[in-house]
Amino acid sequence: MSLAPFLSPESVAIVGASDNPDKIGGRPIRYLREFGFKGDVFPINPGRDTVQGLKAYASLADLPKVPDAVIIAVAGTGVVDTVNTCAALGVKAAIVMASGFGETGPEGKRIEAEMRETAHKAGMRIVGPNSQGLANFGTGAVLSFSTMFIEAQPEDGPVACISQSGAMSVVPYGMLRARGIGVRHCHATGNDSDVNVAELAAEVVQDPDVKLLLLYLESLPDPAALARTAAIAKERDVPIIAVKSGRTAAGSRAAQSHTGAIATEDRIVDAFFAKNGIWRAKGMRDLVRAAELYLKGWKPVGRRLAVISNSGATCVLAVDAAEHAGLEMAEFPPAIEDELRSILPGFASPRNPVDITAALLTDSGLFSRVLPAAGRDTSVDMFLVGIPVSGKGYDFPRFAADTGAFLKDGGKPVVLAAPQASVREAFAREGVPVFETEDDAVEAMTQFVNHRALMARSRPGAPAAARPPAPLEGLDENRSLQLIAAAGVTVARHRLCTTLDAARSFLEDAPGKIVLKACSAAIPHKSEHGLVRLNIDSEEALASAYADLVAGVERLGQPFEGLLACDQVKGERELVIGGYHDPVFGPAVVIGDGGITVEAMPDNVLLLSPFDEAEVMDALQTLRIAPLFRGVRGQPPLDAGAVARAAIAVGKLLCDETADVRSVDVNPLIVSASGAIAVDALVEVAATATARAAAQ
Amino acid sequence: MSLAPFLSPESVAIVGASDNPDKIGGRPIRYLREFGFKGDVFPINPGRDTVQGLKAYASLADLPKVPDAVIIAVAGTGVVDTVNTCAALGVKAAIVMASGFGETGPEGKRIEAEMRETAHKAGMRIVGPNSQGLANFGTGAVLSFSTMFIEAQPEDGPVACISQSGAMSVVPYGMLRARGIGVRHCHATGNDSDVNVAELAAEVVQDPDVKLLLLYLESLPDPAALARTAAIAKERDVPIIAVKSGRTAAGSRAAQSHTGAIATEDRIVDAFFAKNGIWRAKGMRDLVRAAELYLKGWKPVGRRLAVISNSGATCVLAVDAAEHAGLEMAEFPPAIEDELRSILPGFASPRNPVDITAALLTDSGLFSRVLPAAGRDTSVDMFLVGIPVSGKGYDFPRFAADTGAFLKDGGKPVVLAAPQASVREAFAREGVPVFETEDDAVEAMTQFVNHRALMARSRPGAPAAARPPAPLEGLDENRSLQLIAAAGVTVARHRLCTTLDAARSFLEDAPGKIVLKACSAAIPHKSEHGLVRLNIDSEEALASAYADLVAGVERLGQPFEGLLACDQVKGERELVIGGYHDPVFGPAVVIGDGGITVEAMPDNVLLLSPFDEAEVMDALQTLRIAPLFRGVRGQPPLDAGAVARAAIAVGKLLCDETADVRSVDVNPLIVSASGAIAVDALVEVAATATARAAAQ
Incomplete structure (x- = not known):
């Protein structure tokens, strides 16, 4: 059942239509008429002949044709009745705006399930309940009651915002529109009782005009659909940035009380997002911060930055920010330095960062010559231009035009950091992404290059099927060692x-x-x-x-x-490998430093199974003890490959459905320069599996 | 020699005065006339009868009286000549704007030294060279050529910005003015050849109307003056926030090429700032971010936050941000929950975070009742109000007025997070500090409470006198152990x-x-x-x-x-204690985890001597191995007190001028549940001291 009738319906009926364009049942009608919807709009209101100037109908049954989509803007029992009617008539898409269902408890969930069943039998899909609605500014199908489309004038564009929360569907919309960025999709899925946020994302990401997908999630109801979305996005090279809120323990408790979302260990979300190439934003600021950089379609090949400013202090601050964030400062080869020296006044430095000094006051064309010269250097991946002050004597339109021309001529990525709004506006008009401070600019660039690198190595995939809960049985050490040995772990x-x-x-x-x-x-x-x-x-x-x-x-x-x-095995370091089944994401393996401080001074990394040796090797590099795998103070490097193979074996064991292993604890894994040997292990299996094995 | 003639002169002459108010020699005249300077302004220009409508004089000698302050807006050899003339006439304050002196090399430094000597002999002080000038909007003494005072209209206010860099004196000015915050002082000291940035800060911080001092430093030319500033600020309860740029290795190199600043180990700066109660901002964004909170004069007693929003998603995001930043979520006692329950609709949560839901649409007075109710709870230190969307139906002026009234009635600190500018403006008008996102708001609040706590425990003090460089001589282990034992370290x-x-x-x-x-x-x-x-x-x-x-x-x-x-000593953990003399800050002691990974996996903390046991105990808590001092897995806690006493003894040894110890390396210090014993040590002394001792 396609979701197209939600996004591009040919006709829309509004049940509970209001003549007042500022009411929930009135706003969608206003929006459909104002924002270019070409299809039929049918207000349903038994008490009126017309609604906002349109002919009104007493009921859905009175309509001249069956609408593709119905907005259900009534509350209480009217909701279920209307859903039934829609299903009976052959409506394809229903959006339920009322709250008071699944988020209130089991009875609400039961009603949601009933409505879903009714709908599916009739080939209909439901968005909601508790949905603020969907808005597609490409087709004008703005089936939403958000006030924000009045507050911030819509403009069709390359961004899609999809959220479970109504507020967080329009917050990024508002922030992007304030920066002049067009937004096509702005959808709030509410309770996800039928169509969920991830399924809708998988549909929206196929829109050929969507170049950037922003998600706000309070739960992950459908990791498989999210992985499908990521796979399509990878194919289409569409970056996905997502806030998954409740990322802290306190936030998770707050999220549960807000949506009843199931808690999952937060770093599993990190691991799942990373695997799928999804950048995880901490909050709304991070969600939109680097939008302009993504939308430029830039493909940075590295993280080497060149800084150009008329202020030496800005140069220092930008370099500080870059080094802090993990960008590298490009080092110009002598030929480029010579060329810059010939362009710049004698007292200016031709090195990176390039302080072009107050000479900019007397030579407004400096950017037109410095950027192409430095841009020819293959050691530079991107530029930060810093202009800390404005005022008479500085020809900002010229600087901006020169920078814009460099970009349009195929130059490398350039962003501006300028605290004065007037300077930012001049550069933004020329298509240069602008930021208030060096920190903001550098953080956005860092996210962008890190995300592009993540996208390049991502391998979107659904998590392994979660196993149904089962009583657990711990095996004794002998059987535990035998099981992990059979899976491929070297044991003493x-x-x-x-x-x-x-x-x-x-x-x-x-x-x-x-x-x-x-x-x-x-x-x-x-x-x-x-x-x-x-x-x-x-x-x-x-x-x-x-x-x-x-x-x-x-x-x-x-x-x-x-x-x-x-x-009794000797080695250089005791590590631990643990594995368990997450109820949502399936088998997860944790690799970490061991010893008595394993809990007090944790140093470990989590991987979602399946994973390969390269992924473990990368993960080991993120540990604090990573230097031990390179060798410290003349000691031979620890055998990272052996650790990786042990971790892969544990992951494999967890994926084996016959054994039905539910948790593994290898502690310690004694690692030396040549090998990693498990000397103790505790394996838990589903009690049913044990019974089965015992019976064999 | 007071600096008052720079900040509140009764008369000012401008050498190199220009009739063009947009030239360097013209802008100060324009500013003095526009911004309310009440004293005499004497343009010096031998080629004109008048300058910008004022009577011009051919030379300083022709003036009807000796001006308090002279702006030297000429370049080249004219600078030295003018300084000589000023000194001869009895001018008290000279500001040299021209660049091309100390920042260009030794010859420039020599000329600076000569000018300083000439000035001091005559009782005159010099700001600059390479200074953009000083601006005091309290007296109208705007002796500056910055263009920013045209770009952003000045307004006298409680903030002082003092910087070595011209750009970074006006960047915070511009950012604060854009937020409507008044700035009294905006000074750029340039090369600090005579009056340096810290000395000027010590003067400015005594201005009774200054409530917040912002500094931009590329070097620390005068730690004693900065400590004096901090002491006065503590006395007056004026927060100091400072950017010391060049904080990363690459940034430090960039700063050296910009100003020739002496590199110092960056975390010594951290330690010095912390000791003096100065908050270190990473860049310009951090420098101004929390300004409104400081200016409210709030004195938070703790870090417990209550969140109130009409969006559950905003609640979750705010809680995430708070927990991430290190704030705590307040837990309402039952009586407060009951009261909130009576105020809120039945489906809203009376717990923290308080989701007041869409009920705000029908009951615009909710803030007027919820804030005072929750504010009575002694478990709440401050509030974050989150309003993610705007639009018809939301009575923002009312919400803002209610929140403002709560503040004015002596309520606890409240900030607003709202992505829509219109909402922020409504609250800002009512005196509520406003932020775009929950992250921004929480980061500002966290900085504020952390800084207030730092201020409370700070003990401003100048660093110990740095010792002159000397050839070093390493002592053998026996003598090294004897020296540290004599100083109080327990040795094997x-x-x-x-x-x-x-x-x-x-x-x-x-x-x-x-x-x-x-x-x-x-x-x-x-x-x-x-x-x-x-x-x-x-x-x-x-x-x-x-x-x-x-x-x-x-x-x-x-x-x-x-x-x-x-x-052969047994113990639980090998630590290391090192000590050395920083050329600027004097004796520094580093305490850290030891073993073969001491360099590869560093875990240590630096303290500036002198320090006491409580300071070391606090510092040890910041180490990764801190749990060992609390006991791990049933093991007895390591003896932190013994470690502290050893560190204090090393610090004392470094301060002892007779021994003239220049570096100490105690490695390892073997720490157990009861004691810390040095089993190896290497002490370096100034060779002269050894010679002296040997001769005795």
Whole structure:
């Protein structure tokens, strides 16, 4: 069932139509007429002959034809009745604006489900309830009651804003319009009871005129649809920037009380967005900040910045901001420096940052010569022009025109930082993205180049299917090690011993010392119970340890299931690998530094399964302990490849539906210059799977 | 020599006066006449009878009286001549605008020094050269050629902007004026050849109408004057916010090429500012962002925020932003919740964040009741009101008036976040600080409360006198340990042994194993030469180690000065304490995590000496390893007090002028649950001090 009738209907009826163009049932009629909608508009109002000058109808059944789309601007029980009528008539798209449904509790959710069922049976789709409506300024189908389209005059353009929240659909709209940027789509999906925000995004991103997609999400109701959106966006080279709010613990609680959104570990959202090439904005400011840069269609090849200003102080501030944000300062080769030297006055520096000095007052054409000269340098990826003050003597229209001409001639990306509005306006008119301060400009550029790089390496894909909740059963260490070994994790040589003789024979074969530990699913925290003996290198020590541990298990009142003998492994660093199933995103693997500070001083990274070795290697580079993988103080580098392979194996194990492993805890994974060996593990499986395996 | 003649002269002469009010020599005359200067203005121009309608004089000598201040708007050799004339006549204040002096090299610096000497002999002070001038809108003494006072109409007000750079004196001026904030002082000191930026700040901060001081610094020419400024500011409760540019390595290089500023380790600047209660802004945006909050005179007692919005999404975003920035969400007690419940519609939440919902459309008075109710709660320190959309039906003037009335009635701090300019304007008119987004509002509030807290605990003070450079001499480990022990650092029991017998006797007294190491100032990196033996617990091992080490020293071609025997100390963590003399700020002590990753994964904090135990304890809490001082996984907490005492002792040693210690490296300091023991140290002293000590 296509969503086209929502975005490009040929006819629209408004149930609850108001003659007052400032009421909820009146505003969509006003908008449809003002913003160029070409199709039929049918007000439904049993009490009036006309509504806002249009012929009004008493009911949907009275219409001369079945409308493609119906705006349901009534409340209460009228909503369900109208949905039923729409479905019966063959309407394709219904937008329910009223609140008071799923967001209020189970009864509201039940009604939503009923309406959805009714609609689907009839081939109809529903947006809402609790939707502010949809607005497509390309077709004039503005089926929305937002007041913002009066406050900020619409102009069709390359941006699409899609949001669950009504307010956050029009906030970016307002901020973009204030900057003169055209917005085509401005949609609020509300409760997502049928059509959800991600499904609508997947439709909108196919609009060939959409060049930038902005999303506001409070929940992720449909990761698969979001991944589909990302895949289409990648194909079309449309950047997606998304706010997923509730990113902090307190924010997440606030979001739950606002929308009843299911909480998910926030960094899984980060991982999912990154995989899909979606840039995650922290808030509304970040969502729109770099819009002009994206819309230029620039494809920066690197992050090397050149700064040009008539103020040395601006140069210093821009360089500070760039280095802080992670941009690099381009280094001009001698030939470019020579050329700049020939252009600039003797006391100006031909190096980057280029301080063209007050000479700009006497030579207004400096930008027309400096930009192309520096632009020819292959070491420069983009420019920041800084003009801190304005006033008589500065020929801003000329500077702006020269900069604009450089851009139009295929020059490299240029942005302006200027605190004076008049300077910004002059440059904006010439198509140069403008910012108030060096920090703003640099932050926007950094986001832009980082996002373009993310888009280049992204591999959009839906998360693995989430497993239904199940009671969990922890396996004992022996079975845990066997499972992860079978999946491909290198584990320390070990043996479950139910007799001292068996343990003796293990010790005989050992290349060095061994460890002896209690082994029982009922005793997962064996260290805390003193049931681990290290450094065993003699039969006497073994016998004593064996007896101690058997007695210890007995003291805990647990049946004796054997002791696990294990080679004592040496290495340089203890890491941990954990894996679990997120209820929304499926298998996730966490790799991190280990030891006693694993919780107190966390240093780890999360990956969504499936992932490959290159992805783990990249992820390991984001850890604080990354230098250890390059070698520190003459020590050999830790074996990152071995860590990566272990993590991949854990991810694979979590994806294996037969084993139905629900969580894995490899702690520690002992890493050396050549290898990574698991010496302890705890695997939890769905209890049903255990039962099944046990029965086999 | 007071600086009053610069800020409130009774008469001003302009040498190089121009009839054209848009020239450098013309603009100050225009400004003095336009902006209410009440004193005499004397244009000096030998070629004209009048300048801009004022009687012109051929020379300073022709004036009817000696002017308090002279603006020197000529260039080249005319500058020195004019300075000489001013000094001879008894002028008190000269402002040199021309560039081409100290910033161009040694010859320029020499000329600056000559002018300064001439001036001081005559009791005159000089601002500049390379100064855009000074502007005091309180007295109308606008002795500046900045074009910005035409671009942005001045209005006297509570802010002072003082900068070395001309551009960065007027950039904050322009940004503040665009927000309607009045600025009294706007000064650019240029090359600081005589009056420097800090000295001028110390004068300006005494102006009783100045409530906020903004500084832009590219160098710190006079930390003592800055500390004096900070002390007066603390006394007067005037917040100081400063940009010190060149804060990154690349930025610092750029700053040096711009001003020739001496590079100093950037975090010393952080430490110095923090000690003096000065908030360090990253750039111009941060410098002015929270200005309105400071100017309200609010004294927040905590960081607990309440959020009120008609949009649930805005609530979520504000909470996200607050938690991210480090503010806390206030938790209303039941009585307040009950009261809010009685005010709000049934479906709205009386909890924080308070979503007052679309009920605001039908009840425009909600703010007038919600703010006072929540404001009575002692758990709330400040409010963020969020209004994401505007439009007909929302009575913004009423909301703004209600919020303003709450503030005027002594309510707690309130700021507004609203993307629509019209909403912001309504609230700004009522005296509410306004921001475009939740992020902006929260960042400003966070800076404000953090800065007020910093001001409360600051103890302004000049840095210790920097020592003149001297050749350094490294002491051997034995002398190094003795020096730090004498200063109060607990060191491991040790003895310099020149015979095996001496070492034997040390081992006999040892409570456990000992370490034997080569001891010679000529072999500072003994470990790298294999000249350290650990785990010695027998006479045999000792004899063998002794012989090996003696042979090893010989192999290096160094004279044998003895071996250092040392108790082998056990502990939980190896820390390091380093100390050195910064050429500007004097003794600095660095405390950090140790081990082989000390450089690769740095985790340390810098303190300027002198400091006390409480300061070190605070500083240790900023380390990544801070949890170790609270105890991790049942392990006892590391002894932070012992670390603090060791750091204080190192700081004290650096301050001791007799010893003239120039650097200290305690590595490692072995820290346990009860104590911190230095087991190795390297002290460098000024060679002269050694010579002196040796002679004694």
